[in-house]
Amino acid sequence: MKTPGTRKPEEELPNTKPSRRNLIALSASVAAAGLTTLAACNTKPAETAPSMLGTAPSKYGNRSPHEAAARSLPPESKTPSTGASRTPLQDTYGIITPSSLHFERHHSGVPDIDPAKHELLIHGLVEQPLVYSLDDLKRFPAQSRVHFVECSGNGRSEYSGNLAPDPQASHGLASCSEWTGVPVKLLLAEAKLKPEAKWLIAEGGDACKLTRSIPLAKLLDDAMIVYGQNGEPIRPEQGYPMRLLLPGWEGNTNIKWLRRLNLADGPAMTTHETAFYTDLLPDGKARQFSFENEAKSVITRPAGGQKIAAGPGMHDITGLAWSGRGKITRVEISTDGGRIWKDAELQMAGFAKAFTRFRMPWIWDGSATSIQSRATDETGYLQPAAEEMLAVRGRNFGYHNNQIKTWFVRADGTVSHVEQGA
Amino acid sequence: MKTFLLIAISCIGFGQTPRVGRPATEETIKAMDLTVFPDGRGLPPGSGTAVKGKDVFKEKCSVCHNDKGEGRQGQYPALVGGAGTINTPKPIKTVGSYWPYATTVFDYVRRAMPYDQPGTLKPDEVYAAVAFVLNANGIIGDNDEMNAMTLPKVKMPNRDGFVLDKRPDVKAKK
Numbered sequence: 135m136k137t138p139g140t141r142k143p144e145e146e147l148p149n150t151k152p153s154r155r156n157l158i159a160l161s162a163s164v165a166a167a168g169l170t171t172l173a174a175c176n177t178k179p180a181e182t183a184p185s186m187l188g189t190a191p192s193k194y195g196n197r198s199p200h201e202a203a204a205r206s207l208p209p210e211s212k213t214p215s216t217g218a219s220r221t222p223l224q225d226t227y228g229i230i231t232p233s234s235l236h237f238e239r240h241h242s243g244v245p246d247i248d249p250a251k252h253e254l255l256i257h258g259l260v261e262q263p264l265v266y267s268l269d270d271l272k273r274f275p276a277q278s279r280v281h282f283v284e285c286s287g288n289g290r291s292e293y294s295g296n297l298a299p300d301p302q303a304s305h306g307l308a309s310c311s312e313w314t315g316v317p318v319k320l321l322l323a324e325a326k327l328k329p330e331a332k333w334l335i336a337e338g339g340d341a342c343k344l345t346r347s348i349p350l351a352k353l354l355d356d357a358m359i360v361y362g363q364n365g366e367p368i369r370p371e372q373g374y375p376m377r378l379l380l381p382g383w384e385g386n387t388n389i390k391w392l393r394r395l396n397l398a399d400g401p402a403m404t405t406h407e408t409a410f411y412t413d414l415l416p417d418g419k420a421r422q423f424s425f426e427n428e429a430k431s432v433i434t435r436p437a438g439g440q441k442i443a444a445g446p447g448m449h450d451i452t453g454l455a456w457s458g459r460g461k462i463t464r465v466e467i468s469t470d471g472g473r474i475w476k477d478a479e480l481q482m483a484g485f486a487k488a489f490t491r492f493r494m495p496w497i498w499d500g501s502a503t504s505i506q507s508r509a510t511d512e513t514g515y516l517q518p519a520a521e522e523m524l525a526v527r528g529r530n531f532g533y534h535n536n537q538i539k540t541w542f543v544r545a546d547g548t549v550s551h552v553e554q555g556a
Numbered sequence: 557m558k559t560f561l562l563i564a565i566s567c568i569g570f571g572q573t574p575r576v577g578r579p580a581t582e583e584t585i586k587a588m589d590l591t592v593f594p595d596g597r598g599l600p601p602g603s604g605t606a607v608k609g610k611d612v613f614k615e616k617c618s619v620c621h622n623d624k625g626e627g628r629q630g631q632y633p634a635l636v637g638g639a640g641t642i643n644t645p646k647p648i649k650t651v652g653s654y655w656p657y658a659t660t661v662f663d664y665v666r667r668a669m670p671y672d673q674p675g676t677l678k679p680d681e682v683y684a685a686v687a688f689v690l691n692a693n694g695i696i697g698d699n700d701e702m703n704a705m706t707l708p709k710v711k712m713p714n715r716d717g718f719v720l721d722k723r724p725d726v727k728a729k730k
Contacts, residue, residue: 212631213671242668256577257585264577265584273576324575335591342668343590343675396591403594403657405664409649412718418643420654424721508728518728526726530647534723 205235206302215243215341218285220306223454224434229280229482229489231309233364238371239285239307241406242341245391249375252339254359258397261326268361268375274316277358279381280488282456284308284427286384286411289535292520293527297551300439301453304539304551305432308456310489311372313379314362318353321395331397335404336378339391346387347401348380352425356381356487359392382458382487383425384534386411416528429517430536431455431465431492431509442547446500451478452493457511462490464510469496471504472519472538478507486512502554504542592663596708599662603703604684606691612681613688616670625692636692642714652693656718658702658710661686683707 203225208217218239221231231237238244249268257263288307291298298304327350334353337345348357358379361368368374373390380387386406401407401423412420433453436442442449451469455462461484466475478492492507508517523537542550592598604612613625620632627634638648647653651661666682668674677685687702696702696710 242671242674255580255584255588257580257589262575262577263580263585264575265580266577270576270578321577324577337590341674345591345663345667394588394590396589398591398593400593402591402598402663403660405655405660405668408657408660408718409651409655414642414647414649416643418647418717419719420642420717421721421723422718424723426723428723515724516728516730518726522728523726529645 203235205237206306216241218287218307220302221309223301223306223308223432224437224440226434229310229454229485229491230364231311231489233311233366233369233372236283236309236311236363236369236372237285237307239287239385240340240371240390241344244370245340246370247339247375247391252375252393254376254392254395256321256325256395256397258335258395259328259331259399260322260397261328262324264321264325266321271316271359271361271376274320276314276362277317278312278314278362279358280310280312280485281379281381282308282310282427282487282489283379283385283388284430284456284458286386286424286427286533289430289537289539290532292535292537292539293524293529293531295529298438299551301432301434301437302439304438305430305454307385308430308489310454310456311363312365313358313360313368315358315360315376315379318357318359318378318395321359322353322397325397327397330399333398333401335394335396335398335402336387336389336392337394337396338373338377338389339393343393344386344389344406345402345404346389346406347398347404348378348387349423350397352380352383380425382427382460384411384427387425411533413527413533414530416530424534425458427456427458428534428536429455429457429459429462429509429511429515431462431507431517432539433467433505433507433541436505436543436549437541438549438551440549442498442543442549445547446498449496449498450493451496451505451507452491453507455480455490455492455507455509456488457509457513457515458487459515460486460512462509463512465490465492466508466510467492467494467496468506468508469498469503472506475508498543500545502543502545504540504553506538506540508538590663590667592659592666594657594659594708596659596704599659599704599707600679601704602679602683603701604680604682604687605701606684606687606696606698608680609684609686609688609691612677612684616677616681617685620671625689635689639693639713642717650693651689652695652713654714654717656712656715658686658690658695658707658712661689662707 203222205219221237254266285307334348360379361376376392378389412422414420435452455465465478467478468475478494481491484490510516520537542553625635635651638650638653641648683702690696
C-alpha cells in the first residue's frame with residue numbers, strides 16, 4: 135500500500151529503495167500470496183555497519199526529519215487571519231491528533247496572550263460576578279477527557295457535489311485530543327446562578343472577540359474550561375491559555391482564548407449564530423442553534439490521494455468515526471459500492487464524543503470498486519448516504535454534513551474521490 | 557468533584573471564603589462587556605444616521621468593502637444585495653438579505669470591524685456605519701437616527717427566516 139500521505143498518485147516515485155512502509159506492504163502481500171514466493175524476496179542481509187553516536191537529549195523533542203505529515207493551508211488570501219488549516223487524518227494513528235496537527239479555524243487570527251495578564255470574567259445573571267486567572271482555574275480538581283472538536287463546516291463541499299479528494303480535504307476540520315480542565319458548572323456554582331439565567335454568552339479574547347450563545351443545560355452537563363491538551367498547555371491555535379470545550383458540539387461554540395461568560399435570559403443572536411453556522415433549507419428557512427455534530431466516519435486508508443502500491447491481496451482498511459451524541463457503537467464497511475456491509479472492528483473501548491478507530495481486513499481482488507464506511511452511535515442513529523442527505527437538506531445547507539464518504543479504488547490501485555471516467 | 561463541593565460547602569461554616577474566583581468589580585464588567593441583545597440591552601449611548609455614516613464608511617470600511625458596501629470579489633464580503641435570493645437555488649447572504657437582527661450588525665461591527673483594527677470605533681461611529689449599511693440595503697431612510705432605542709425596532713427583511721435545529725432529520729436506510 136502506498137504511504138498514506140498528501141502526495142498525489144501522479145507524483146509517485148518509482149520504487150527504487152525499499153522504504154520501511156514498502157517493506158511492510160511487501161510482507162503483507164507475501165503473506166497473502168503464500169510462502170512459495172518467499173524465496174524470491176530472500177535478498178542477502180546488509181552487513182552491520184560501524185555504529186554512529188546519536189544526538190544528545192534535548193529539551194523539547196521533534197519528530198523524525200523523515201516525517202512530513204502537515205496541516206493543509208487554505209488558498210492564498212488577502213485576509214489569511216480568517217481561514218482554516220486541516221488535519222492530515224490519513225497520516226495519524228490511533229485516535230489522538232498530535233497538538234501540532236490539530237485543525238485550526240479562526241476568524242481573526244491567533245492572538246498572543248500572556249497568561250499572567252489573562253482573566254476570565256463571569257457576570258450577568260449571577261449573584262456574585264467573579265474573575266479567574268489561569269492559576270485560579272488550576273486550583274479546581276482537574277479532569278481529563280478525550281473528545282473530538284469538529285468545525286461544522288467540515289465536509290461542506292460535499293453538499294454541492296464538489297467532492298473532496300482526500301480525507302484531509304473532506305474531513306480534516308476534525309481532530310481529537312485529551313483535554314484537561316475544570317467543569318464549567320463548578321464556576322457557575324461559585325457565582326451562583328439567578329433563576330432567570332437560561333443561556334450563557336461566551337466570548338473569546340481574539341481580535342474579533344468571537345462570541346456564541348450556549349443553552350445552560352450544556353454547561354450544567356459536560357462543558358469544561360480546558361487549559362491542557364495532550365499533556366501540555368493548550369496550543370495558541372487552540373485557545374491558549376484557556377478555551378471552552380463543549381463535547382460533541384460544533385467547533386465554533388468551543389470558544390477559544392475564553393475571556394468572558396455572560397449569563398443571560400436568552401441568546402444574544404450573535405453573528406456566528408445567525409449570519410453564519412446556520413443551515414439554509416431549499417424553502418429559504420434557515421435552521422439555527424444546530425449544536426451537536428452527528429455521527430460520521432471516514433476511511434483514512436486506503437483513501438483518496440493514495441495508491442494501493444502492493445497490488446491485489448491482503449490489506450487493512452482503517453478509518454475514524456465519531457458522534458457528538460455519544461459513543462460510536464458500530465462501524466460497517468462496504469467494499470462493493472454499498473451492497474454488502476460488514477462490521478469493522480472498533481479499536482479500544484470507545485470514549486463518548488471522541489474519535490473511534492476502526493479497521494477491517496480486506497482481500498482486494500484487483501478490480502475497480504468503491505469502499506465506504508458508515509457509523510452508528512449509541513442513540514441508534516445511522517450515518518446517511520449522500521442522496522438521503524441531499525433529499526432532505528438540499529445543496530445550500532452549508533454546515534453539519536455527515537454523509538457517507540465514498541472512495542473509488544481503480545484497477546491500477548489508485549484511490550480517488552470520483553469514479554473513473556466521471 | 558463531589559468531595560470538592562463538600563469541602564467548599566463545609567468551609568462556609570468556618571467563615572472562610574469557599575470560592576476560588578475573586579469578586580469582579582463594576583469597572584471590570586463595564587470595560588469587558590460587549591454583548592448586545594436583540595431587544596437592545598447592551599447598546600451604548602450614542603447615535604448615527606446613514607448620512608453621517610457615509611464619511612465613516614468611506615474612511616474606515618470602503619478600502620475593503622468597497623464604496624457602497626458591494627464588497628470585493630472573493631476577499632471581502634458584500635454588505636449589500638441578495639434581496640429575494642435566499643429561497644432560490646443561488647442564495648446570496650448579506651446583512652440585507654439574511655441577517656435577522658440589526659442589533660447583531662452593531663454588535664459585530666463594534667467587536668470585529670474594521671477587520672484590521674477592531675475595537676477602535678467610537679459608539680457614534682458604529683451607529684453611523686451600521687445606519688449606512690442598513691440604508692444601503694434599503695432598510696432605513698437617509699436620516700433615520702439609529703440609537704439604543706431605534707436600532708432594536710428595525711425590522712430586518714429576513715427576521716422570520718430562522719427555525720430551530722430539527723436534526724436528526726435524515727433517516728438512513730439500514
